[in-house]
Every structure is written in structure tokens, then in C-alpha cells.
Amino acid sequence: MKGWRISSFGIDQLEAFEAPEPKAGPGQVVVKIHAASLNFRDLMMVKGFYNPRMELPRIPCSDGAGEIVEVGEGVSDVKIGDRVAGIFMQRWLDGKPSAAKQKAALGGDIDGMLAEYVVLASTGVVRLPEHLSYEEAATLPCAGVTAWNAVVTKGGIEPGETVVIQGTGGVSIFALQFAKLLGARVLGTSSSDEKLERAKSLGLDAGFNYKNQGDWADWVVAETEGQGADLLVEVGGSGTFAQSLKAVRIGGAIAQIGVLSQTQEPLQIAPILRKQVRVQGIFVGSREHFVAMNRAIALSGLKPAIGSVFAFEEAKAAFQKMEGASHFGKIVLLVAN
């Protein structure tokens, strides 16, 4: 089988490799991967910024979808032919997070999905909503589950409340879609009018181009009759946390996801306490979150937003696209078919 791996850091160093097809041990399954998707984390991994001491070689990418082609001894929960995606942290099945459960993240602690065949525990995969193609389903494991956890599980948002998204990357667009699914009002920012229009076609109630219009926090406050937003989905970037604190209402929440920047902005203690804000760190989610999200996606017929699709051979170009940060929604890589 073919695959891509990190043998030394850097997009240009990504190495195409060939290897024998893997076999399923007891309790395991072999998944033939049809599509993978990229996250900012995968880019950081490839560049060596996420974990410079990562053991190499390592197959990157947490997100992939495909079909089960072999099941090991004792596997009864899934069967050959099932359409599945891997779960981000292979050991966080359920309940609250812990150090043990956060181990074994795909494409980080262990090999990821950028290969034709992948071996996982049978509990490490979830079935796909029927209406999704492999390309669409491949976008779910990291960005989808992160947004679900931020907006639904931890967000505690009620219909009629206001959610703010930042930009139009994968997590932000999923957050938009899930927030609309539960009846919230969604405000969004971008540096591109065109992307704001595209987000509006997915349900965005109002958009703000911070390139032309200035301070987006003031805009959010104005849009909410001076109250501020109920939830900010904070995906980071320089200076956004201070803006989010300005834009959040008293008693509101900030879902802190942003790996996008290691900001040097000073910690704002005063607004956190004066506004009684809850800042909730979000790090993807559990298998149970993934299953719940898929149920909602299946019921609603929601379609993930795919910004670009690359052939398997174009893996380096796909990572460069991610690096350019000009995408809308998700970047997908076709693997096999």
C-alpha cells in the first residue's frame, strides 16, 4: 500500500512510502481509507511545530474515512463493508477527559490516516451518516467534533442565543452549522466579503469584514443591543482573545480552541471576572461526542463545507494550501477509491 509520512520536518520533506497491507489483530479492524482531511494541527505536526520531539517516521493526519475491509478476532460491533471514520483520540471513548484518554491521538502520538490502509481498534472507529460521501465524512473527526463539543456539549447554547465565529476555517464553519442547527443566531468575521457571503449561504446571520470595518468586538456588541454574545468560538490569532472578552456578554462563554497562534498578548484578568465569563478549553472530543454529532448530521442532512480537494499525490500542495490560510471550510485529500 502507499502512504505519506513525516521522516523529517517540513512540508517539502513529506515522504511518499510503500508498505505491505496491514493485518487486523484481535479486537482490531483494517480500514481502507478513501479520503483524508487536513487540520491546522496536521500542518504544525508536519512542520515540527506541534511536537518537535515527535518520534519519526510518523504518518500524519487525524482525519480519514473509508470502509472496513477486515475485522480481527472478537470484533462484533462493526463488520466488513461498514463505512467508518477514525476517532481523534483512540482511547477517549466516553465520559470526562483524562491524561490516559488523551493519549493515542491519530497522526500525533500514533500513526495517522494518510495511507491506503489503517489498523485501528474496533472501538476506535464510528459509522458514517449515510448521506455523506467519504470526502465529506473525512472532515468530521477533528474539526467537526471540536465544533460540536464547543457549541453543543460544552456550549450549552439555547435557541435564540448568539454565537460568534472567527474566520471561515473548518472549525468555524462547523460551529456555524451546528449553532444554526440548534436555533442560535450566528455572527461571523472574515477578511473577505466573498467568504462572508458564502458563510451566509450556510446560515450566517450577519458578517463583519474586519479588514475594512475595524473593531469586530464593537460590532458584536452593537449587534446584540449592547449585551454582547453568549458564546465566542475562539479559534485564536493575535489579539482575538482580548476582542472576544470585549464581545462576550456578562455571564457568557468563550470556547477556547485556538491553536492558530501562540499569542504574546497579555492575559486579561479583569474582564474575565468582572463579566463572570467562562473560558472553556476544547480539545476535540470523545467517541460519544462523535456518535452524537453524526446522529444530528444524519437527521438534519447537514453537509460539511469542503473548500478544496486534492489528489493523493498532491499531498504537499494540500498542506501548502492549509499554510496559506485562505481556504473556506475543509481541505480534503483523496486517498483510494
Add this chain to the structure above:
Amino acid sequence: MKGWRISSFGIDQLEAFEAPEPKAGPGQVVVKIHAASLNFRDLMMVKGFYNPRMELPRIPCSDGAGEIVEVGEGVSDVKIGDRVAGIFMQRWLDGKPSAAKQKAALGGDIDGMLAEYVVLASTGVVRLPEHLSYEEAATLPCAGVTAWNAVVTKGGIEPGETVVIQGTGGVSIFALQFAKLLGARVLGTSSSDEKLERAKSLGLDAGFNYKNQGDWADWVVAETEGQGADLLVEVGGSGTFAQSLKAVRIGGAIAQIGVLSQTQEPLQIAPILRKQVRVQGIFVGSREHFVAMNRAIALSGLKPAIGSVFAFEEAKAAFQKMEGASHFGKIVLLVAN
């Protein structure tokens, strides 16, 4: 001004009266009522079944909407011309319920809304969503807030989860609409195919005619792949609680609203504990719930379902319609205009 009051119990005993227009004291407002709506509770009140020792005469009906025509000294939160509805329990503004807060329910402990002019504390009214007529807004205070509390505040329902409604009365139809608003799947029962069709036009995902098809709990279980529903909005009636326990999933919830019957069915302890069910008693809700619901209604453009409209003079006919239990959604009485 004109009004209707209970001087002795019975629909036929409802008494039309004339009285001077009331004045607003400090902190109070006078509301000119344009429309009222009926709840099963109002019928019980009129018939003397709700509280046989209620002090008479008493103006019935908790639900009414109109415009503020006078404000008393010190009132700054609302102004003349504001379109408002009264809140069900005049002292439950916020936070958890208590004995003190549950006092002073309109049309029960104190006079209600079936009159041309009503005096309330300025904190005892909420502003109406702009897109609603007075007739539509008059349906909200009891049935709307009850359904909101059951499905949203206490329901804790996530998109993709399954909610079951019983019949097509006011609370059930609001529960359907709010459950759809937050992305749930809604199953409903009725004895009429026609009403099920009408409910489907409001979003019902699947309906069951218990008159023709038998046991609805079995149907719910079959519709949920053997798991049972996440939330049952239990509005009562003989034998429904046992059915609801059969239809609820392990770890699921029953919102217990049903004043419709004082059932003699035996208490089922075993399924409550074996299935780890949460049975949550719901008694309307607070002013804060009402405001949150209105925000969601305004954002979504949701329209309450009105089944019949009666002229003010036809009050007795309206109560008889309620008694017939053949309505769909809410029964509205026009008061002034």
C-alpha cells in the same frame, strides 16, 4: 370596561361584568388586553376542579396580550404603547422556583386576563416578538413557557435527539416547534390522521394514530432502533405514564406536565430506576424563561398554532371547545382592539 368572571363554578355560570377602568399604582402598568388564550387549567378553574376553595368572584385566564396604556410612578422598564403579555406567576421572575415565587398566578391566586384592562406590576409583563399579532402572542404565557421549560431549559435536548409529544394540544404543539427549533427529531401521537398531518406541516417527523394502530410506546421504541426516546413531553391522560416509561430510553427523561388527568394508574417504580429515568415536574416557568423563549421566537419567526378564535362574547363557547378536547394548538379569545 367589560370582562368575564367566575362567580360560581361551571362554564354556564361564567358571568359577564362591567367595571370602571383600573388605575396604575406605583410600579404598576395598565394593559389594554387585545386577546386571551385558554389552557386546560383555565377550564379546570372555571369548573371548580382546580381549586374548589378559590375565592370568588375571580377573573379567569392566565394568558393575555395587549398594549400598555398607563404606567405608574417609578416605572422605567416599559412605556406606554409597548406590546406585552403577562407572566404566569407574577412573582417568579428569575432563578429557581420557591413557594413564595409560585404565589400570585394569574387567573388563579389573583385575577386573570379575561377583561379589557388589567393592572400588573411592571415586572409582571414581557415585551412581545414583533412579528406576532396579539392573538398569536396571547398563546405564549402558559402553554408556550411550559413547553419551553420542558424541552429547552430542563429538557437539555441536543440536536439529533428524539422528543415525543402526545396529542396536539397547545403545550404539545409548542413542544414540537421548540424541539424542531433545536434540531431534535419529533415523534407524535394522536387519534386523528388529519391532526398528525397538520403537525407534520409544523415539523413532526413521524406520527402514530393510537386509535388505529395500537400501542404507541412500541412504535416509539421501533422508531428509535430499539433505544427509546430521549425526552417524553408527558401531558397526561389515563395510562400514558406507563407508556412513557416504556418509550423512554435508558438515561432518558420525562417532562411531567399532565394536569389532564388524575390517573389511578399504579406508580411504576421499577422502570424509573432500572432505566435511570429522570422525571421532571414542569409548572410553567419564570419571567426569565419567557424572555428567552421570546428571543428564540423572534429570531426564528416561529408562529404559534391557533386552532380556533372566538369573539369576546363567545367566551362560554370557547371553554366548551376546550372541554371537547378536539382542538389543535391554541384556542384564542378576542378581547378588544
Add this chain to the structure above:
Amino acid sequence: MKGWRISSFGIDQLEAFEAPEPKAGPGQVVVKIHAASLNFRDLMMVKGFYNPRMELPRIPCSDGAGEIVEVGEGVSDVKIGDRVAGIFMQRWLDGKPSAAKQKAALGGDIDGMLAEYVVLASTGVVRLPEHLSYEEAATLPCAGVTAWNAVVTKGGIEPGETVVIQGTGGVSIFALQFAKLLGARVLGTSSSDEKLERAKSLGLDAGFNYKNQGDWADWVVAETEGQGADLLVEVGGSGTFAQSLKAVRIGGAIAQIGVLSQTQEPLQIAPILRKQVRVQGIFVGSREHFVAMNRAIALSGLKPAIGSVFAFEEAKAAFQKMEGASHFGKIVLLVAN
């Protein structure tokens, strides 16, 4: 090894048996059981009342504690010599309950702990607090975890709130101890002044002898300045649910545990909704609950209350003691040493 099993229903039919010592398969451990404890469920099981269609023979008892004497291939979370107890539902490790997780309860769906050696998955045991003897630890898996779930996990009790326990059985005494641990006030009922005194030595704030003093719900209301209690730990018995509804405050909760009786009392719908009560069915709890409970027991030095201890040969007498319902706290059976 020796053991007791149900070959046909009835305490007198309990059968002593001999069998070869079991071996640990992959992922399993062999536990040498030192002590077991009885629950009302175990009695129902032996008498055939819990599940008349249970496959026989079946080794009874969910609760046992002992030491690990063998670990199978791949086991790394526990080791030989570890002092452990089994978890009630071998598959409910974490998170919310489900049909799948509720399968495989010890001494019911599968063989239980009344034998010298027991084989369990390594995830099916938890380590014991160091200060507890095996006899003490054997009381924890069912009654302890049930009370923890009822009072702590689902109870949501704050310091200063009032909890009511009924009688002095295993769950009630654990509920008393956990409620005191978190700073609550605990009121208790019994038919025996002596048992009330003993409960007071464990922290009971006030006791009520319903044999001499009449209606205990009135007493609870009087003790709480007319408000009612915040949480009732309802372990059942004829007529107690109606009393609990009378004794609970508006907005309060009832933890429904009571397998003690299949009452024929009619369901009280009106108080559940008028008082906005939450009735929460409790069916033991997960491995995670057990671990959290043990941490609290270890920190506090809490000692389970043991009412009687029987030798292994006296198993029938132990079940008869349970049947007499005159015990205080837990009934323990010594197995090996």
C-alpha cells in the same frame, strides 16, 4: 474452590458447590474473594423474584472484595496482590448509561461473587481504599455506589441543604454518610429508636420513629421551616413515594432507588408538577462513580457500617437475615482469608 449457587429458587435451595480454580484469559484477572456483602437485590435473585427466567445455575451476589492472584495477558492497569472489588455492571465503565452498558451485572446477568475465586476483566475491578478491611470494602459495589450516585453525582446537594433517608439499610446509611461528608443536614426515619440512635452516631441530625410518631412527611416539613427537604433518598416501601412528594420542597429532588416494594399506590402526578420535583431513577453507577467514591472514602476515612457478619457456611442464614429486614447497614459474608 468452593462457592454457593442458585440451582433452583429459594433461600433453602441455595447450593454449595466445588469447582476447579478459574484461569485468567487475555485482559482478565483472577480475584481471590475474601468477603462478600448482601443486597436486597441478591435476596430477590435467590428467591427468583428479580428475574424468574434467569438462567441457572447462577452464582449470586454483586458485591465482593479480595486480592488479585493472577493477571492475564495484556493486563497492565492492575497487578497481583492488588486489593480490589468488582464493579456492579462490568461494562458500565464511564459516561452515561445505555442498554449495552447495563448488561453484564454481577450476580444477575452473569455469575457473581459468592465463590472463592472469580474471573473478571481487568477493567471490571477497582482498587480499595487502604484503610478498609475486605469485609468493609465488600459493602461498596452496590449499596455504596448507589448512594454515591444518588446523593453526590445526581443529587447535586450543597452544604447546608437537607437530605432525608428512610430506614437504616445499606443504601440509606451510605447516603447518610455521604450527605454528611458534603456538609448536608440529614433527617432519617426508622421504626426503632435504637437504630435512630445508632444513625445519630454516624451523623444523623434528627430522627423520626414512624412507628410511634405518625406521619414522617409532616415532620420533615416542620423540621425544614415549612419548606420541605432538598433531596429524598427514596428506597421504597408501601406508601413512601406519596410521603416523599409531601416532604420534598418546591424544586427539590427524589432519588428513586426503591426496589424494596412493587407498590400499588397510585401515581401522584399533581405534586410532581406543582412542586416542580425531579424524580431521578438510580441504578447503582459506573466504574467512574466507584473510583470517585473510593477517593472520597479514602480522604475522609469513612467506614462502612456493618450490621452483621456471617461465615461462608452460613450463607443461608445471611440471606434470612436480609429477608428479616431488621439489619442496620450491611450484612457481610466472609469467604476466604
Add this chain to the structure above:
Amino acid sequence: MKGWRISSFGIDQLEAFEAPEPKAGPGQVVVKIHAASLNFRDLMMVKGFYNPRMELPRIPCSDGAGEIVEVGEGVSDVKIGDRVAGIFMQRWLDGKPSAAKQKAALGGDIDGMLAEYVVLASTGVVRLPEHLSYEEAATLPCAGVTAWNAVVTKGGIEPGETVVIQGTGGVSIFALQFAKLLGARVLGTSSSDEKLERAKSLGLDAGFNYKNQGDWADWVVAETEGQGADLLVEVGGSGTFAQSLKAVRIGGAIAQIGVLSQTQEPLQIAPILRKQVRVQGIFVGSREHFVAMNRAIALSGLKPAIGSVFAFEEAKAAFQKMEGASHFGKIVLLVAN
């Protein structure tokens, strides 16, 4: 009557004044203040650091306790002779915070308690636990309620979990006492062995002198078997937030209170999300929190820790003591008797 007020900023500028005794308007009460207590906020207020544009003159201090000596028209919830304290935010009675409710904080937006007589709305006071003196009760409104909100209401701490306090100021010592009340383990830091010993006499399980022993976060991690603490009560100070993030467990929480410093430390985004931490801003609490806290204090017999008591004339010395930051627990000022 006599009082102290801020006419211009600075401890030395505090001005003693005489004024006529105030009268109770409708719905109001006059409280004869017996004791007041100081918070860091009061010091900031006096020095002009909290709100440099505060309207002057202003009577400082949010915290005072005394007896009701007059009730205005329509007051029925309290009566002459009742022993009461004022609530911090006079309009946050209940429910979630909002901009409107956060207005009208004593000793900030409106005049405070450092005077012989104070007029408040009757809903703006709460009754005192009987076993507390006025000096003790005067410590509750700000520091007590803040700690209660942080540890109990928002903390969600279970018995057996670990709470970390920083230093031995008023909030920290209350947090220690409340955490012990609900069965938690409490770890504490200080620069003084003597203060750690004193904290141990109030229940502290283990203490760390950061002056002698270095990095306290490492110590917390070691004391929790490498897991980290469940809740950090973060009262601020340079560099403590980064330490708290290091000391908190995965999925744990930080109660962010710290007005003690406007730190310039950079915001740490990565650990918040990687550890899925909840940072909850705490700004005192509502009347409902105060009442719940008092119930717990009354039940437990808990006594607030008073570090120093000053005569009314020594107000400046009391503020200087606060400025020195060398106190343990609360600084109290006697007002009248």
C-alpha cells in the same frame, strides 16, 4: 451619625464625616452598622485604582453587618431588630448575572457600609446565622460569597476532590473552609510557615511555602499523583495564572477571582485547550448565593477567620494593614455597638 468617606483618593485622604441619621423610604430599611470588613477591592477604591472616575464623595466598603432599626412602608420580609448584612450587588437577587444586576454594588456604584446608619432596600439585606457575632458576619458579603460561588456554586466540587488555595487572605480562607465543608482535600500556598500552620488548624490538608520551596505547581502535581488539582481558587498575583494552569488536572477548573494584580504575563492558550480547562470568572454572587451560604454556615457552625480588628477611628490603619497584605483571613472594623 458618623462615617468615613472618600473625598479624594488615598488612604490618608479618607475623611471622617458627620451626617443626620437616614430615614427608610417605601420598601427600605435602616440598618445600624455594628461592624464592617475590608476587601482588597475597598483598598483599590480608596486609592482610586478601581475606578478613577468614581463620583466623590463616596462611603467605602461593601461589607457591613448590623441590626434593622427602622422599616419603611410595605416592608414585610424583615423587621426591626433583625440582624442582617447587606448584599454586595444590591440588584443581583437571583438567577444569572446581567449588566443590570451588576449595577449598584455597595461601596462602589453607590455608598457603602462604613457609617453608623445605612439605608438599603429590604431585599438588599440577608439575615445572619445566629452563632455569628456582628464582627464575624461582617466578613461575609464579599469574601464569603465570592468563595462560596467559586467553590460550591460554580466549583462543582465533589467530596474527595482536590482544591488549591493561594495565600491566606479572606477569600482563600473562606474557600478553604467551604471546600472542607463539602469533603474536599485542600492544598495551600503561603510565604509563611506560621500562616500555613494556622490554615492547617482550619482544615488545610497540606501546605507549601513558596518562599523556601520553589515551584508550587510542581508540588501540587506531586501531591495529586501526577494528575493535578480539580479546582484552583486563583486570587491572582504575578505569574500565578501560568502556575495554576500547570497545577490543574486535565478537565479541571480555575476560579478566576484575582483582582490582586493586573499581571502582564502572556496569555497561555495552549494549556487551556490541551488540558480542556474551564476558567470561570467569579465576581462575588447573588443574594440567593448569600442565603445558601448562610444556611451552610449555620448548620456547620463555621466561624469566619478574623485576622485583625480595628476601632472605627482607626479606619486608616485598617486600610494600611490591608495594603501590607500580611493579614490572615479578614480585617474587621468596629462601627457601633
